[in-house]
Amino acid sequence: MPTSLKSARTKSFADVAQDEVRERVLAIIGDIRSTGDAAVRTYSETFDRWSPESFRLSDERVQEIIAGLDPQVITDIVFVQAQVRGFAEVQLASMADVEVETLPGVFLGHKHVPVQSVGAYVPGGKYPLTASAHMTIVTAKTAGVPRVVACTPPIRGEIPAATVAAMHLAGADEIWILGGVQAVAAMAVGTETMSKVDLIAGPGNAYVAEAKRQLYGEVGIDLFAGPTEILVVADEHADPFLVAVDLLSQAEHGPESPAVLITTSERVGRETMAHIEAILPGMPTADYAGPAWRDFGQVTVVDDLDEAYALADSYAFEHVQILTADPREALDKMRNYGALFLGENTCVSYGDKVIGTNHVLPTLGAARYTGGLWVGKYLRTVTYQEVRNTETSGELGRVCGRAARVELFEGHARSGDVRAAQYLGDSYPWIDEAKARYQSPLEAAGQA
Ligand SMILES: NC(=O)c1ccc[n+]([C@@H]2O[C@H](COP(=O)([O-])OP(=O)(O)OC[C@H]3O[C@@H](n4cnc5c(N)ncnc54)[C@H](O)[C@@H]3O)[C@@H](O)[C@H]2O)c1
Numbered sequence: 001m002p003t004s005l006k007s008a009r010t011k012s013f014a015d016v017a018q019d020e021v022r023e024r025v026l027a028i029i030g031d032i033r034s035t036g037d038a039a040v041r042t043y044s045e046t047f048d049r050w051s052p053e054s055f056r057l058s059d060e061r062v063q064e065i066i067a068g069l070d071p072q073v074i075t076d077i078v079f080v081q082a083q084v085r086g087f088a089e090v091q092l093a094s095m096a097d098v099e100v101e102t103l104p105g106v107f108l109g110h111k112h113v114p115v116q117s118v119g120a121y122v123p124g125g126k127y128p129l130t131a132s133a134h135m136t137i138v139t140a141k142t143a144g145v146p147r148v149v150a151c152t153p154p155i156r157g158e159i160p161a162a163t164v165a166a167m168h169l170a171g172a173d174e175i176w177i178l179g180g181v182q183a184v185a186a187m188a189v190g191t192e193t194m195s196k197v198d199l200i201a202g203p204g205n206a207y208v209a210e211a212k213r214q215l216y217g218e219v220g221i222d223l224f225a226g227p228t229e230i231l232v233v234a235d236e237h238a239d240p241f242l243v244a245v246d247l248l249s250q251a252e253h254g255p256e257s258p259a260v261l262i263t264t265s266e267r268v269g270r271e272t273m274a275h276i277e278a279i280l281p282g283m284p285t286a287d288y289a290g291p292a293w294r295d296f297g298q299v300t301v302v303d304d305l306d307e308a309y310a311l312a313d314s315y316a317f318e319h320v321q322i323l324t325a326d327p328r329e330a331l332d333k334m335r336n337y338g339a340l341f342l343g344e345n346t347c348v349s350y351g352d353k354v355i356g357t358n359h360v361l362p363t364l365g366a367a368r369y370t371g372g373l374w375v376g377k378y379l380r381t382v383t384y385q386e387v388r389n390t391e392t393s394g395e396l397g398r399v400c401g402r403a404a405r406v407e408l409f410e411g412h413a414r415s416g417d418v419r420a421a422q423y424l425g426d427s428y429p430w431i432d433e434a435k436a437r438y439q440s441p442l443e444a445a446g447q448a
């Protein structure tokens with residue numbers, strides 16, 4: 001039986017705030033839909049105190065911003081983008097186009113066609129999330145998306161220079177300093193200055209994630225990627241100090257970010273909690289990490305690792321870190337997670353910032369039905385068919401006629417009938433009657 005050493009104060013952020021978020025987002029989208037750029041500007045002023053002449057940066061401005069950066073920042077961006085691109089290319093190569101002959105002369109196939117325009121949302125309200133530019137833009141460009149519009153908010157009234165550099169180096173075609181619902185809505189519905197996109201990708205806070213959710217259908221979205229979540233599965237071999245550091249690394253994203261430890265060792269659970277209390281006071285981002293841990297932090301002791309995996313699966317969390325003697329076991333035993341981090345030599349921060357797997361990942365249980373952002377999310381798998389054998393076409397026509405009439409679809413059935421008649425000589429009274437009633441328009445004109 002699981003024993004709780006620390007439970008969350010409130011069940012989840014979704015339970016406490018979702019209604020308020022939903023209504024506010026609905027109103028903002030409605031305003032942007034009706035008054036376009038004017039509403040975008042008003043909301044940018046209200047939420048970000050940001051109202052430049054143009055929200056879109058010119059190429060010259062982008063070059064100036066890049067020139068002002070420490071060269072090491074650029075070198076690191078280039079390194080990380082190479083990791084993200086390299087892995088995305090391997091994933092792309094795993095997606096073969098197919099064509100198969102299923103019956104004599106029947107050719108069925110699928111192709112992967114890139115989405116033609118993408119809006120990449122790069123968060124930046126609390127932190128300038130430079131790495132999100134690699135994740136959304138490099139991956140879109142690897143998929144072959146021709147137009148990528150990149151949006152990020154100003155941070156405390158300033159343009160986030162490293163993020164702009166990352167957007168440019170990733171291959172963004174347009175760079176806009178615009179955040180929140182106003183950016184997502186402008187990209188989805190279009191305004192006087194923004195031409196709308198086909199799909200919006202990228203993570204964000206509860207408002208951004210909700211805006212994508214509400215606009216889905218009108219525009220494509222990658223997935224529901226809201227406030228960060230971390231869950232650690234640890235056995236008695238885990239180092240409680242490391243567990244504490246890694247839990248706080250994700251709690252710092254914001255006060256609504258849950259951090260959960262499931263362990264087979266009560267000692268590891270208690271020592272981790274004590275380390276967290278000791279680390280927090282000296283942590284510059286304690287204003288976010290502290291409340292996140294206090295309100296949404298959980299520690300549960302279970303009897304064995306199978307119970308730990310089952311409990312972890314029930315959370316379906318974004319990030320799941322396995323700190324056990326045999327971390328790879330989780331690959332076979334776990335089902336619900338956005339990304340797995342196996343063993344103490346890696347961590348969620350590597351996934352977030354450097355290693356090359358995508359950090360845009362499902363939250364709030366979305367891991368039950370989707371993985372994270374990857375090159376495949378920017379591709380549409382479209383099918384085609386061709387029948388090169390008339391006899392097979394006639395035989396399919398007979399089946400089509402019968403199958404469609406079961407559904408009372410006479411029109412569908414007739415498309416099958418005409419082919420069965422033409423290629424196999426079948427006769428259908430409706431064809432004879434329709435042909436008898438037919439009058440050629442040329443003859444009709446001649447008679448008049
Ligand atoms: N799931 C993932 O893959 C993933 C990855 C990275 C980051 N994240 C999450 O992204 C989020 C980033 O959040 P952030 O806030 O720092 O940046 P953000 O860019 O997502 O949001 C900032 C914007 O929120 C808007 N906003 C702020 N308060 C508002 C209000 N009261 N009403 C309406 N709009 C408001 C503002 O317009 C601002 O531009 C974090 O929650 C982080 O955990 C998720």
Ligand SMILES: [Zn+2]
Pocket residue numbers: 228249250253348349352
């Ligand atoms: Zn993180």
